Amino acid sequence: MTQVSAEQLVELAKRRGFFLQSAGAYGGVSGFYTFGPQGAALKRNIEDTWRERFAIQEGHMEVDAPTVLPEPVFEASGHLDGFDDMLVECPECGESHRADHIVEDDPATGIEEAESLAPERVEEVIAEYELTCPTCGTGLAGQAIEQFNLMFETNIGPGSSSPGYLRPETAQGIFIEFPQLAEYARNQLPFGVTQIGRAYRNEISPRKSLLRVREFSQAELELFVDPEEDEPDLSSVADVRARFYPAEAQDRADGDVIETTIGEAVAEGIVADPWIAYYLGVAAEWYQRIGLDMDRFRFRQHRPGELAHYSEDCWDAEGDVSDPGDEPDWIELGGFAYRSDYDLSKHDAHSEEDFTVFKQYDEPVTVEKPTVDPDMSYLGPEFGGSAGDVADALAELAESDPDAFEGEEVTVEVDDESYTVPVEKTGFAIEEITESGEHVTPHVVEPSLGIDRALYTALDHSYREDEIDGEERTYLALPPEVAPTTVGVFPLMDKDGLGERARELAATLRDAGLSVAYDDSGAIGRRYRRQDEIGTPYCVTVDYDTLEDGTVTIRDRDSTAQRRVAVDDLAATIDALVAGEDDFEDR
Numbered sequence: 001m002t003q004v005s006a007e008q009l010v011e012l013a014k015r016r017g018f019f020l021q022s023a024g025a026y027g028g029v030s031g032f033y034t035f036g037p038q039g040a041a042l043k044r045n046i047e048d049t050w051r052e053r054f055a056i057q058e059g060h061m062e063v064d065a066p067t068v069l070p071e072p073v074f075e076a077s078g079h080l081d082g083f084d085d086m087l088v089e090c091p092e093c094g095e096s097h098r099a100d101h102i103v104e105d106d107p108a109t110g111i112e113e114a115e116s117l118a119p120e121r122v123e124e125v126i127a128e129y130e131l132t133c134p135t136c137g138t139g140l141a142g143q144a145i146e147q148f149n150l151m152f153e154t155n156i157g158p159g160s161s162s163p164g165y166l167r168p169e170t171a172q173g174i175f176i177e178f179p180q181l182a183e184y185a186r187n188q189l190p191f192g193v194t195q196i197g198r199a200y201r202n203e204i205s206p207r208k209s210l211l212r213v214r215e216f217s218q219a220e221l222e223l224f225v226d227p228e229e230d231e232p233d234l235s236s237v238a239d240v241r242a243r244f245y246p247a248e249a250q251d252r253a254d255g256d257v258i259e260t261t262i263g264e265a266v267a268e269g270i271v272a273d274p275w276i277a278y279y280l281g282v283a284a285e286w287y288q289r290i291g292l293d294m295d296r297f298r299f300r301q302h303r304p305g306e307l308a309h310y311s312e313d314c315w316d317a318e319g320d321v322s323d324p325g326d327e328p329d330w331i332e333l334g335g336f337a338y339r340s341d342y343d344l345s346k347h348d349a350h351s352e353e354d355f356t357v358f359k360q361y362d363e364p365v366t367v368e369k370p371t372v373d374p375d376m377s378y379l380g381p382e383f384g385g386s387a388g389d390v391a392d393a394l395a396e397l398a399e400s401d402p403d404a405f406e407g408e409e410v411t412v413e414v415d416d417e418s419y420t421v422p423v424e425k426t427g428f429a430i431e432e433i434t435e436s437g438e439h440v441t442p443h444v445v446e447p448s449l450g451i452d453r454a455l456y457t458a459l460d461h462s463y464r465e466d467e468i469d470g471e472e473r474t475y476l477a478l479p480p481e482v483a484p485t486t487v488g489v490f491p492l493m494d495k496d497g498l499g500e501r502a503r504e505l506a507a508t509l510r511d512a513g514l515s516v517a518y519d520d521s522g523a524i525g526r527r528y529r530r531q532d533e534i535g536t537p538y539c540v541t542v543d544y545d546t547l548e549d550g551t552v553t554i555r556d557r558d559s560t561a562q563r564r565v566a567v568d569d570l571a572a573t574i575d576a577l578v579a580g581e582d583d584f585e586d587r
């Protein structure tokens with residue numbers, strides 16, 4: 001297992017076409033990256049495996065919502081008010097920095113996670129430890145910390161009357177369509193809706209190449225459940241092993257990660273919510289499938305102060321991307337949040353639509369229901385324009401606290417004003433009502449995975465160096481399923497018909513649905529190295545024997561072992577190798 005530095009990885013990524021900072025011709029733009037040909041293919045393959053596992057295999061729907069949404073959506077979701085990071089500006093060079101990162105980055109503070117601290121506390125820590133501007137070294141003590149909203153604002157149409165925002169998470173595009181999506185699901189809970197797409201955050205200080213960017217891709221699943229009834233079937237993930245770092249262990253000096261199975265984690269109460277546990281299991285297998293090293297992977301629970309404004313419990317998937325010889329550098333790869341009914345209730349309250357599902361009872365149920373039928377000929381003259389609101393408030397009160405109607409008078413609050421009404425004018429009564437069901441606001445369980453960070457970590461964890469015939473080589477041990485190119489096809493030399501035969505073979509393999517790179521330039525060893533460095537798992541060489549007996553050499557990237565295969569069997573052989581139904585060690 002070779003560890004690679006971030007600098008080396010970013011250099012390889014640019015040189016070999018995985019990713020590069022965008023707009024280099026114009027000096028580069030911080031926080032935006034372009035995926036090159038290898039990176040775009042790798043990203044697509046990673047997204048395909050996510051779609052296959054989280055959407056198709058789970059039987060969930062997939063949608064594709066706009067990236068720009070109008071302001072009321074984000075008023076309702078809480079992002080307009082609460083989606084802030086702490087910004088501190090250097091008084092000398094004017095550079096803006098994330099204040100919590102400055103606190104975390106100085107080991108003297110002993111604070112590993114400062115996002116949950118109050119801004120005033122962060123100001124104190126900056127002063128106490130005399131923390132300085134990372135750009136120019138000027139002391140930041142005494143600088144005020146500003147709450148900076150991360151959303152990119154725009155205008156929908158000409159003028160400024162209709163502000164919109166680039167979505168900071170794909171999730172809201174799903175929540176706002178819930179009434180229609182529930183119809184598609186025939187109002188049957190639980191049901192899940194997935195989406196893979198871009199999200200935008202105007203990060204104060206983008207850093208570590210793809211790891212903190214301003215435009216990135218998320219793969220999100222919003223699972224709508226009945227909190228009273230729905231339970232996952234944990235059997236398919238019960239034996240999945242992973243490392244767990246609960247909140248309470250993070251607060252203890254001797255607290256450590258616990259390695260166990262998902263089944264045990266639920267039984268021991270390490271992961272309280274079985275739905276979250278289920279998706280931690282699914283995700284652990286998926287991260288392994290796309291090439292992460294499970295020895296450098298863990299699930300960490302959020303401590304209470306870290307929870308996002310919508311979240312009741314949350315676990316993060318974390319990957320270590322440290323440089324060789326350094327302490328582990330854990331980055332958040334994905335979040336698994338119990339969002340409760342937060343989002344649907346907010347959109348229900350802020351919009352004209354109903355964000356509940358109607359849950360049919362097995363048998364109709366007769367219940368006693370407090371009702372009101374206010375005498376508007378009394379309320380109107382008495383309360384004028386507020387009479388309607390008073391009537392609504394009486395109806396709400398009857399439902400929430402029928403005992404309030406036991407006296408002579410009842411008082412309700414409307415817009416911070418008290419209105420007292422004689423009970424006889426409210427028409428209060430307890431009626432027997434037969435109900436066939438009830439309206440339920442579903443709760444949301446959300447696995448939200450960042451694709452860019454997963455891709456970066458897969459590259460980081462699959463980087464290898466070894467020596468072949470006395471020559472050093474670098475290769476990426478990416479799983480064949482996600483490698484950007486599946487097979488390299490080379491003629492031994494581009495003469496005597498070998499080139500034509502190899503080009504024909506490449507075309508045949510492409511027709512069979514494989515991703516093929518054709519290369520006839522330079523020594524064969526160099527061609528192998530080029531493919532090794534982009535993680536191509538198999539290379540096929542057309543030589544003089546091919547013209548004689550119709551066989552080719554197929555060579556395995558990791559072991560460099562070779563075998564001869566009949567051209568007619570080649571596509572099927574590669575398919576079997578990619579699917580893990582065959583391998584070079586079997587021979």
Ligand code: GAP
Binds near residue numbers: 335449
């Ligand atoms: N809908 C929930 C949500 O958006 P989040 O934890 O804020 O949750 C989910 O984001 C994932 O998106 C993160 O775990 C991370 O992988 C990715 N992500 C968030 N901000 C990012 C950034 N600035 N750059 C790259 N990836 C980011």
